[in-house]
Amino acid sequence: MIKMEKHEVVIVGAGPGGLKAAQTLAKNGKKDVLVLELLPEDQMGDKICHGMMFPNNMTIFNIPEGLTDTPSNGTGIYWADKSYSTMNFDPSLCYMWLRKDFGKWLIEKTRKLGIEVRGNSKVIRLNKEENWVELENGERIGYNYLIGADGSKSVIRKSLGLKTKSALATYVEVPI
DSSP states (O other): OOEEEEEEEEEESSHHHHHHHHHHHTTOOOEEEEEEOSOOGTTTOOOOOOOOOEEEHHHHHHHOOOOOOEEEEEEEEEEEEEEEEEOOSOOOOOEEEEEEHHHHHHHHHHHHTOOESSOOOOEEEETTTTEEEETSSOOOEEEEEEOOEEEEEEHHHHHHTOOOOOOOOOOOOOOO
């Protein structure tokens, strides 16, 4: 029998969803939580995109105001008839920041609650009968509960045979 590390909860994905789940578990007494992230430590929290969040979500995440760098005070709308109109917002509709700054802040906040966030831990396989995930390096990690927060190309979702039904895309146009 192969000896493997085991945790009460394993979360796959150290993005905002996975880290918020870990924080919620820690604040409710679950300390044996491991967050696995495929990116190496120095790249964790980084994404190509700019982060964007609505004010009520900033309250939910307890995000300090200094973390944001750009308020969104308006938007442009392209209509089906190819016309264009704008809308202005006061107060701001949402706030933006560099995604890496937000990710690093979330990771630090999660670790302060006693949760291990481990980089370079790409999950390649799930054994749902025996409750373990296998990492790219061959290591297996057991769990009692598993949370898949590994994004649109989720290994967890695919391993469970779950389909995606919809997607939402947004973009921000910034005049220069």
